[in-house]
Amino acid sequence: MRFKKILYYTLFLSVLLVCFGVQAQSLDPDLNCENAVEIPVNTGVDCVQYARGSFEHAGMLPLGLTCGRAVDSRQKKNLFRFRAAAETHLFRVFDARSDVLPETRTSFFFTGAVYTDCNFDSPAKICFAFLNSESIDGSASNTEHMVLSELVVGQEYYLVLGADTVIRYNNIDYNNDLRFKVCLRAAEVPYVQIEANDAMTENVDWVEEKFLYSDCDNIFSNIRFQAGDGQNDFNSIGYFNKNNSTFLLEKGIALSTTDLSMNLSAANFSDRFQQNSPSWTGDADLNALQLEIPGQQQLQPSATAVLEFDFIALNEQLDIDYVFSWTGWIGEFQYLGIWLTDLTTQNKQNIARVPGTNLPIHQELVIDNYPELGSPEIIPLWNNPLIYWMLNSKVFPTKPTVLTVGRKYRLKFGVGNIERYAIRGIAMFIQDFEQQLNDVELSIVDQADLCTGKPWLIKANT
Incomplete structure (x- = not known):
């Protein structure tokens, strides 16, 4: 009976994860990767399973995204983890919402990086940045997905997602309290x-x-x-x-x-x-x-x-x-x-x-x-x-x-x-x-038995 209760409880939690996602924790000051939130990987092209994140209470840490040259690293950040199920996944941020911004269409700038281990001082495997357009009051959304490629199937990765500490709108600065969802899904088409x-x-x-x-x-x-x-x-x-x-x-x-x-x-x-x-x-x-x-x-x-x-x-x-x-x-x-x-x-x-x-x-x-x-x-x-x-x-x-x-x-x-x-x-x-030699057609006129039984090699001096 105790085993059945545990099983039912586990299934109940799984349903919650699928339906409601997971709330991301703010990055700890000591970069404790144990608090990284798992992003479920969807095998199809729809974001049926997803995790949740928020910048409302996220830490503002001097964590650089070490791809190419240095960028402004003092941003609010969330820390996620995922295990690659394919060589390519599409990463998506969607349903971004704010309690302090006016109810009008605006856009949000995100940066992110994918690391192969918990050492964030090492170069990131992938860096990305994009503008996420949302309608705060409801339905319209024009979210770009990020292509995470050259992944090793079965390997665990850490994904740091950041955004500015404030969102400037109509010359007014608002605290970045965005709540959002993230997912990993399959790609619809192959990529170069x-x-x-x-x-x-x-x-x-x-x-x-x-x-x-x-x-x-x-x-x-x-x-x-x-x-x-x-x-x-x-x-x-x-x-x-x-x-x-x-x-x-x-x-x-x-x-x-x-x-x-x-x-x-x-x-x-x-x-x-x-x-x-x-x-x-x-x-x-x-x-x-x-x-x-x-x-x-x-x-x-x-x-x-x-x-x-x-x-x-x-x-x-x-x-x-x-x-x-x-x-x-x-x-x-x-x-x-x-x-x-x-x-x-x-x-x-x-x-x-x-x-x-x-x-x-x-x-x-x-x-x-x-x-x-x-x-x-x-x-x-x-x-x-x-x-x-x-x-x-x-x-x-x-x-x-x-x-x-x-x-x-x-x-x-x-x-x-x-x-x-x-x-x-x-x-x-x-x-x-x-660079190839053009095809050459050879034919023998008269003396049809000239080449009988004997191979001929024709050389072109180039």
Whole structure:
């Protein structure tokens, strides 16, 4: 009988957890992780199970969210924990309510970080920031979800969720007493994957293994990558994979002025965790490109990243598809180039142009010619860290280019960003590059028995 009572009591508590959620405790001053509130993981796409949180009595602690550069850490915080049931979960904050704010539509700014253990001085695995729009008096809600990816199934994580101590509304400061719900759920669709890490930055041998394709040997050589002045302090080169998502390219190189290894999951606000590579003016091609942009009369230091390599042409046509993106729409100065050099004649040309024109690829020039790309409403948001980028919805080709088979060329990809805002950046996603011999059809006229019983090997000297 006692066992049945315990069982009934346990089931009753489970029903309460599902129906009413769990109330989060304020972060203890000693960061006692034993008080972290468990977030139940939903296996479906609905937030059937959730936990509750509140900033009303939450502590204001100097706990930094150690992703990228330092941010204002003196915020009210709640501490949660969860155990990953999949490699990707969607984290959602919803039903945010206040007793002190006027009953009118407003928005709330949240920041957060996910840690692999209880050591909050160590770098966080994931950082995020987003604006949650709610209607205080009832139904309307426009809550963005955060994509938590690259999780290890079965591993426990700690999630710190923070918000400002006061909410300013109509020039009046209100104490942040928000009550809210949080949940973890499954993703409806697959997301793009980006692999970027210290090892890939320090040694770019992987570029030939993953990005450059040919059935012939010794086609590619002299692979070089450089971010900014060459210190390469963070990982602005990586390899992306469509991963069955709606992304416009299958797989290839990602090249950025910012750090691609950071697991960011919100457009606009996650850039507060980002920074560009150190500005400099040491790349002659990017310098010349910057001065080619209409209205740019004086060279300015830029955050830059370049990848270049030599190759032997095995066919006459050169076609490269790429997608570029940026993190801001207004007041930015971001540009890119793809330079092809004939190493026999030393002739160099930038083959990345606004299609149908001879204009360089620059944010404003692109939007002038493709106004639809300037509307944030139509921008598809992909996953970490791509959702950080306001990716355009168009694949751009390089301008038609004819090669001389057997001749050696150099390709250079470069991105630049004049740091009007140090946190803004530009990225270019480039489809895998391939050099293959064209198929050759052989036929024998007359003397039909010439090749009978004897194999022939035809060699092409390249």
